[in-house]
Amino acid sequence: xxxxxxxxxxxxxxxxxxxxxxxxxxxxxxxxxxxxxxxxxxxxxxxxxxxxxxxxxxxxxxxxxxxxxxxxxxxxxxxxxxxxxxxxxxxxxxxxxxxxxxxxxxxxxxxxxxxxxxxxxxxxxxxxxxxxxxxxxxxxxxxxxxxxxxxxxxxxxxxxxxxxxxxxxxxxxxxxxxxxxxxxxxxxxxxxxxxxxxxxxxxxxxxxxxxxxxxxxxxxxxxxxxxxxxxxxxxxxxxxxxxxxxxxxxxxxxxxxxxxxxxxxxx
Amino acid sequence: xxxxxxxxxxxxxxxxxxxxxxxxxxxxxxxxxxxxxxxxxxxxxxxxxxxxxxxxxxxxxxxxxxxxxxxxxxxxxxxxxxxxxxxxxxxxxxxxxxxxxxxxxxxxxxxxxxxxxxxxxxxxxxxxxxxxxxxxxxxxxxxxxxxxxxxxxxxxxxxxxxxxxxxxxxxxxxxxxxxxxxxxxxxxxxxxxxxxxxxxxxxxxxxxxxxxxxxxxxxxxxxxxxxxxxxxxxxxxxxxxxxxxxxxxxxxxxxxxxxxxxxxxxx
Numbered sequence: 001x002x003x004x005x006x007x008x009x010x011x012x013x014x015x016x017x018x019x020x021x022x023x024x025x026x027x028x029x030x031x032x033x034x035x036x037x038x039x040x041x042x043x044x045x046x047x048x049x050x051x052x053x054x055x056x057x058x059x060x061x062x063x064x065x066x067x068x069x070x071x072x073x074x075x076x077x078x079x080x081x082x083x084x085x086x087x088x089x090x091x092x093x094x095x096x097x098x099x100x101x102x103x104x105x106x107x108x109x110x111x112x113x114x115x116x117x118x119x120x121x122x123x124x125x126x127x128x129x130x131x132x133x134x135x136x137x138x139x140x141x142x143x144x145x146x147x148x149x150x151x152x153x154x155x156x157x158x159x160x161x162x163x164x165x166x167x168x169x170x171x172x173x174x175x176x177x178x179x180x181x182x183x184x185x186x187x188x189x190x191x192x193x194x195x196x197x198x199x200x201x202x203x204x205x206x207x208x209x210x211x212x213x214x215x216x217x218x219x220x221x222x223x224x225x226x227x228x229x230x231x232x233x234x235x236x237x238x239x240x241x242x243x244x245x246x247x248x249x250x251x252x253x254x255x256x257x258x259x260x261x262x263x264x265x266x267x
Numbered sequence: 268x269x270x271x272x273x274x275x276x277x278x279x280x281x282x283x284x285x286x287x288x289x290x291x292x293x294x295x296x297x298x299x300x301x302x303x304x305x306x307x308x309x310x311x312x313x314x315x316x317x318x319x320x321x322x323x324x325x326x327x328x329x330x331x332x333x334x335x336x337x338x339x340x341x342x343x344x345x346x347x348x349x350x351x352x353x354x355x356x357x358x359x360x361x362x363x364x365x366x367x368x369x370x371x372x373x374x375x376x377x378x379x380x381x382x383x384x385x386x387x388x389x390x391x392x393x394x395x396x397x398x399x400x401x402x403x404x405x406x407x408x409x410x411x412x413x414x415x416x417x418x419x420x421x422x423x424x425x426x427x428x429x430x431x432x433x434x435x436x437x438x439x440x441x442x443x444x445x446x447x448x449x450x451x452x453x454x455x456x457x458x459x460x461x462x463x464x465x466x467x468x469x470x471x472x473x474x475x476x477x478x479x480x481x482x483x484x485x486x487x488x489x490x491x492x493x494x495x496x497x498x499x500x501x502x503x504x505x506x507x508x509x510x511x512x513x514x515x516x517x518x519x520x521x522x523x524x525x526x527x528x529x530x531x532x533x534x
Contacts, residue, residue: 056479056507056528057328057479057480057528059326059369059480059482061324061345061346061353061369061371063345063346063348063353064346078328078330078364078367079328079330079331079364081330083530084479086328086330086367088367097345097346100345100353100355100369102326102328102367102369104328104479104480104528108505111504111505111506111507112505112506113505113506113507113530113531113532113533114471114503114505114506114531115503115504115505116437116503117501117502117503117504118431118434118435118436118437118501118502119436119501119502164385167385168385169385169386170383170385204381212323212324212351212371213324213326213371213482215326215480215482215526217509217526217528219502219504219507220504234384234385234386235384235385235386235486235521235524236381236382236383236384237378237382237384237486237487237520237521238375238378238379238380238381238382239378239379239380239381240323240378240380240486242484242524254502254504257502257509257526259482259484259524259526261323261324261371261484263350263380264380264381265380266380
């Protein structure tokens with residue numbers, strides 16, 4: 001764990017009936033901590049409460065953005081099952097609830113049953129032939145959110161992100177890993193599921209795209225190496241949009257499916 | 268509301284701090300009430316608590332199957348927002364929690380913002396040229412779950428359901444409406460999102476496919492008439508699978524997106 005920004009910055013400490021964590025501004029987008037980072041912290045407390053390692057399905061409702069600094073996480077086991085332990089978490093700061101999370105935790109390595117994957121990872125050039133998102137963002141004259149310095153995120157040079165064709169979904173597909181060399185884990189898959197910029201950024205005059213609800217299904221523990229992520233929005237209606245994500249590991253296995261409901265606020 | 272099985276059978280009554288409902292066996296699959304029916308009942312209590320009509324996003328964790336008869340629903344407003352009211356619900360029977368639900372409620376007719384839909388409804392023959400699921404089920408020698416008598420559900424004669432091609436997803440696509448003529452609503456969209464049989468039924472020797480978690484985003488109030496539903500499973504790993512759903516109304520508008528995580532149990 002030494003040397004890993006992500007492990008250190010998502011650390012939680014048990015404090016009686018609840019947990020504390022210290023939100024670090026290096027995971028900020030603008031002045032607010034990123035939603036995936038917040039969820040990862042809640043999930044660490046929930047893992048501790050559940051006594052099970054894998055966030056098989058977690059749903060976060062984002063209530064009000066916290067600032068950097070201390071948060072309290074209250075956890076409660078809703079159902080201690082043999083297969084899954086269902087846990088709720090409340091993330092509080094300044095006496096105000098910031099995030100509510102509901103999740104089922106288990107051990108994916110103990111699961112037994114049929115496997116059939118018809119989904120295929122997106123077909124893009126290898127990371128070495130892709131362009132860094134930081135470079136693209138600088139090039140577009142947009143500010144680089146602090147969190148982007150934590151990730152190495154690379155897109156194909158001809159990425160349709162920011163300029164979808166007529167009738168095409170808003171979409172962003174690329175490679176992602178931690179910049180400090182930390183290998184991906186089931187926990188970090190939760191953060192990676194909200195680490196890409198919004199699908200419609202650049203295509204629409206959106207000032208901010210706050211997440212209302214994010215659900216992540218972790219389907220496998222990632223192998224070391226790059227993750228391949230693809231995020232797509234097909235239904236934007238009256239400013240509400242879904243963002244459907246897939247994360248694939250370096251062995252081509254699906255490790256997480258995500259969906260969020262977000263709101264497009266104009267500048 | 269008179270004459271509508273769905274309205275009558277999902278009725279909730281305020282009882283001090285909580286609500287009561289009476290689960291009717293006519294929405295059973297085998298001996299257990301269907302998950303979409305249970306969620307619709309919780310959503311009615313949550314609508315009452317929120318004072319907002321539309322379940323913009325609701326997530327249910329299914330903890331233990333209830334029997335027919337009385338349930339208590341405890342509701343709590345987590346955040347009374349201007350745009351959305353976030354509410355939690357616990358469905359209890361016999362002193363045991365059966366379902367935990369987290370949701371954000373709003374009024375979809377008051378939303379303002381950009382619209383761009385690149386998703387398209389599935390292209391299948393009209394209902395009159397499709398085959399009733401009840402007929403197909405009888406033909407396959409399978410028992411007809413009681414709930415299927417509440418819906419008129421029709422599939423194309425050449426539906427790939429139950430016999431996906433090599434490398435294809437498990438998929439079921441068809442028309443659905445209430446058999447008693449009740450028109451669809453935002454509430455019933457929640458039930459329709461879990462009304463189709465499992466995508467992999469017939470393709471795999473699965474005895475039961477219990478839902479662990481179901482999230483439904485209601486994106487629009489359906490127009491009167493048939494709904495067109497399509498449900499797909501692309502990632503089945505070690506007996507865990509997602510089921511992604513879309514519901515389209517008679518005017519070709521997307522009214523709900525759903526995703527569930529379910530577990531394949533062998534016979």
